Amino acid sequence: MSNYVYLVKGEFQKIGSFKLMLLIIISALATFGLSLAFILYKKEYIISEGLMSMQPIISITAYFATFVLVIFSSITWYYIISFENKNGTWSILLTKPISKNKLLLTKHALNLVLYIGFNILYTLAAFVILKIMNVELDVSEFLKLQIIFSLVAITIPYSQLLFHLMVKNGLLAVSLSILILFLFLMKDNIPDIIAVFIPLLSVDNVWVDITNVGVTTLYCIGSVLYGLVIFLISIKNNYYTYE
Amino acid sequence: MESIITLSNVSKSFELQQVVKDLSLNIPEGSLYGFLGPNGAGKTTTMRVLIGLIAADKGEIFFKGKNIKDWNKSLFNHVGCFIDSPSYYPNLTAYENLAYIQKITNKPLSEVNRVLKITGIYNAKDKKVKNFSMGMKQRLGLAFAMLNDPDILILDEPTNGLDPEGIHEIRNFLIKLCKDEGKTIFVSSHNLAEIEMMADYIALINQGELIYDGKLEDVLISEEYIVKAKQTEEVIQMLTSRGLEITRLKEEKISFKADQNRMAVINKQMVEKNIDVYELTPRKRTLEEMFLDLTKKDNPRERSGIV
Numbered sequence: 001m002s003n004y005v006y007l008v009k010g011e012f013q014k015i016g017s018f019k020l021m022l023l024i025i026i027s028a029l030a031t032f033g034l035s036l037a038f039i040l041y042k043k044e045y046i047i048s049e050g051l052m053s054m055q056p057i058i059s060i061t062a063y064f065a066t067f068v069l070v071i072f073s074s075i076t077w078y079y080i081i082s083f084e085n086k087n088g089t090w091s092i093l094l095t096k097p098i099s100k101n102k103l104l105l106t107k108h109a110l111n112l113v114l115y116i117g118f119n120i121l122y123t124l125a126a127f128v129i130l131k132i133m134n135v136e137l138d139v140s141e142f143l144k145l146q147i148i149f150s151l152v153a154i155t156i157p158y159s160q161l162l163f164h165l166m167v168k169n170g171l172l173a174v175s176l177s178i179l180i181l182f183l184f185l186m187k188d189n190i191p192d193i194i195a196v197f198i199p200l201l202s203v204d205n206v207w208v209d210i211t212n213v214g215v216t217t218l219y220c221i222g223s224v225l226y227g228l229v230i231f232l233i234s235i236k237n238n239y240y241t242y243e
Numbered sequence: 244m245e246s247i248i249t250l251s252n253v254s255k256s257f258e259l260q261q262v263v264k265d266l267s268l269n270i271p272e273g274s275l276y277g278f279l280g281p282n283g284a285g286k287t288t289t290m291r292v293l294i295g296l297i298a299a300d301k302g303e304i305f306f307k308g309k310n311i312k313d314w315n316k317s318l319f320n321h322v323g324c325f326i327d328s329p330s331y332y333p334n335l336t337a338y339e340n341l342a343y344i345q346k347i348t349n350k351p352l353s354e355v356n357r358v359l360k361i362t363g364i365y366n367a368k369d370k371k372v373k374n375f376s377m378g379m380k381q382r383l384g385l386a387f388a389m390l391n392d393p394d395i396l397i398l399d400e401p402t403n404g405l406d407p408e409g410i411h412e413i414r415n416f417l418i419k420l421c422k423d424e425g426k427t428i429f430v431s432s433h434n435l436a437e438i439e440m441m442a443d444y445i446a447l448i449n450q451g452e453l454i455y456d457g458k459l460e461d462v463l464i465s466e467e468y469i470v471k472a473k474q475t476e477e478v479i480q481m482l483t484s485r486g487l488e489i490t491r492l493k494e495e496k497i498s499f500k501a502d503q504n505r506m507a508v509i510n511k512q513m514v515e516k517n518i519d520v521y522e523l524t525p526r527k528r529t530l531e532e533m534f535l536d537l538t539k540k541d542n543p544r545e546r547s548g549i550v
Contacts, residue, residue: 003346010343014332088330092387095294095324097317098347106347 007106008113015079020114027072028121034068035061036129054135058145059207061126066153066203067181069118073157074177076114080107081161082170104235115157119150145210151220153203156180158230165234199226246305247272247395247427248293253302255285255292262288264451266302270429270444275421277442277459278431279530281538285451286431287327290399293429294324323393325384325401333373337364337383340372341390350391358386363412377404385413396420398430402437410434414441439463439530449538462533467526468506471496473519481512498526 012020039046039060046052084090093103123146130137159180163173180200187201195201202223209215248270255263263285270276280286291297293304295311304311306318331340341355359365362382367375375383381404388396396417402410418441420426432438438445438459445462447455455462472478475495482489482499489499501509513520 003349006346010339010346013335013339014343016334087332088327089332091296091324091326092331092344093347094296095319095322095326096344096348096390097319098344103347 004106004109007102008109011080011106011110012113015083020076020079023072023075024114024117024121027068027118028125031061031065031068031122032125032129034064035125036132038064039129039133052133052135054130054137054142055145055210057130057133057135058126058142058149059210061122061129062149062153062207063204065122065149066156066184069153069156070160070177070180070184072118073111073115073160074163074174076111077157077160077164078170078174080111081164082168082173085168086170101235108231108234111157111161115154116150119146119153122146122149148206148210148216148220149203152206152223154227155199155202155223158227159200161230161234199223202226245272246270247307248429249305249308250289250293251303251305253289253292253299253304255288255297255299257288262451263292263299263448266448266451266453268446268453268456270427272427273421273425274443275417275428275441276430277438277445278429278448279433279435279438279445279534280431280448282433284448286448287399289448290326290397290429290431294322294326294397296326320391321394323388323390323396325388325396325398327399328381328384328403331372331380331383331387334371336369336371337375337379337386338368340383341386344387344390348391354390354392358389361389361416362386378406378409381405382409382413393426395427395429398428400432401430402432402434410437417441435530435534445530447534447537454537455533459530463528463530465526465528466502467498467500469496469498469522469524469526470513470520471522472513473521477516477518478513481516482509485509496522 039057046056051057084093123143126146127137127142130142160173160177163176164170167173167176183198183200184204187195187204190198190201196205199222202219206216206219246269248268250266250268253263253266254261266285266289278286278289288297292299306321311318332343335343337359338355341358342352344350345352345355356365356368359368362385364379364382364386367379372380372383381401385398385401388398398417401417402413405413414437417428417430421428421443430438430442442459444457445455445459446453469492470478471494475497478497479489479491482497485505487499487501487505489497492498510523513523
C-alpha cells in the first residue's frame with residue numbers, strides 16, 4: 001500500500017504538483033464564478049419562480065461544474081496518459097520490468113485523487129454560493145447532493161479517457177472534448193427517452209428526478225458501472241504502446 | 244561464442260515502406276557488437292523490434308535460444324535499454340527520475356547512486372532534468388539502461404550530443420563493461436571511427452537489408468599490401484611481370500593486391516634477389532572505407548562474398 005502511495009506521489013511529481021493543484025483551484029474558481037454570475041444575472045427570475053432554495057441552486061452550480069469538469073478532466077488525462085506519449089517516456093517504462101497493471105492502477109488512482117480534489121473544492125464553492133444567496137442550508141441534504149453529483153459525474157472523466165485511448169495525440173484528444181460540450185448543449189434536442197440512456201448525460205438528467213431515490217440510485221449505479229467498464233477497457237486495451 | 248540474442252528473418256514495414264527486410268543477426272554473448280548503417284537504414288526500428296517496443300511483421304527473436312514472443316517482466320531484468328534518445332520526466336531531478344523507476348520495479352534505491360556515479364552525473368543528481376544539457380541527458384539515459392546491472396545493454400547512439408571528452412569516456416566505459424565484466428553490448432552508431440575503436444563484431448545494414456554481420460577484424464583485412472624497398476624499380480618489374488596491378492604511393496612506396504599465397508612467393512623472391520625491403524605490410528582498411536564501399540552499390544545482395 002505504501003508503495004502505491006509513493007507511486008501516486010511520484011506521478012504527481014512527474015507532472016508537477018503545483019501545476020495540478022493550480023488546475024484544481026482554477027477549475028473550482030471557474031465553477032464558482034460562472035454559477036454565481038448566472039444566479040445573480042437571473043436572480044429575479046429565480047426568486048419569482050420560487051427556485052431560491054438549496055436543491056435548485058445546487059443543480060445550477062452542478063450544471064456549470066459539468067462544463068468545467070469536461071475541460072478539467074481532458075487536461076488531467078492529457079497529463080496522466082498522453083504526457084508519456086508526448087514526452088517519449090513510454091520507452092523507459094516499457095523497457096523495465098514493470099507491472100503494467102500496477103502502472104495503470106497508479107494512473108487511475110491519480111485521476112481519482114484529482115477528481116476528488118476538484119469535487120471537494122466545488123462543494124466548498126457551492127456552499128459559499130448558498131451562503132452568499134442566503135439560502136437555507138440542510139447540511140446533510142447538501143452533502144448528499146454533492147455525493148450524488150460526484151458519483152454521477154464520474155462519466156465525464158471516463159468519457160474523456162476514451163478519447164485518449166483512441167487518439168494517441170494528446171492535444172487532439174483534449175480538443176475532442178468539444179464533442180462532449182456539444183452533446184451537453186444539444187441535450188434539449190435529444191428526445192428524453194434517448195437522453196436517459198446516454199451515460200454522459202446522467203449528470204444533467206439526474207436533477208430532474210433528484211427527489212426520487214430509486215431513479216437517483218439507478219443513475220449513480222449506471223454512472224459508476226460506465227466508469228468501471230471504461231476503466232477495464234483501458235487495462236485490457238494496450239493503448240500505451242510505442243508505435 | 245554462443246549467441247545471446249538472435250534475430251531470424253525479421254521484417255518490419257510502416258504503411259507501404261519496408262524499413263527492415265528479412266534481417267538476421269547473431270549477437271555473441273560477451274561481445275561489444277556495433278550496429279552500423281546510414282541515417283534511415285533501419286537501425287532504430289530494428290532495435291525497437293528487438294526489445295519489443297514495436298512488433299515485427301515477420302520473423303523471430305531468440306534470447307539465449309528461447310523464442311521471445313512477448314518481452315515479459317523477467318526478460319527486462321537482464322536487458323538495459325537506451326533507445327532513440329529517450330526523454331525523461333522534466334519536473335523531476337536525475338535522482339528522482341531513477342528512483343521512480345526503482346520504486347515502481349521494487350528495486351533498491353542504493354542502485355541509483357551507483358549508476359549516477361559511474362555515468363558521471365552524480366554531482367548533478369539534485370538538478371531538475373529540464374535543466375540538463377544534451378550530453379547530461381545522454382548520460383542519464385545510460386544510467387537508466389544500467390540500473391540493476393543488466394547482462395545486456397542495448398544502446399541506440401549513446402554518444403550523440405556528447406563532447407569529445409564525453410565520447411572518449413563513454414567509449415572506454417563500454418569497453419571496460421564488456422571486457423572486465425563480461426557484459427554483452429549491442430550499440431548502434433553512425434560514428435564509424437567510434438565503433439572501429441571499440442567493437443568486436445559489427446553488423447551493417449543499408450535500406451533495411453543486412454550487408455555484413457561478423458567480426459570487425461575480418462572486414463578490415465584487405466588483400467592489399469604496401470612495400471617500401473631500396474630497389475623500387477626492380478620491385479615494380481617483378482610485380483608487373485606477375486600480372487599484378489600496382490600503385491605508386493609517396494616515399495617510394497608501392498601498393499599492390501595479392502592473396503596470401505602469392506604474397507609468400509613474392510616475399511621469398513625479394514629475399515632471393517637481395518632487395519632491401521624497408522617495409523612490407525598488409526594495408527588495413529578503415530571501417531569508413533569498408534562502409535562506403537558496401538553501401539555505395541544499389542543492390543547489396545549482388546556483392547560477392549558478403550552475406
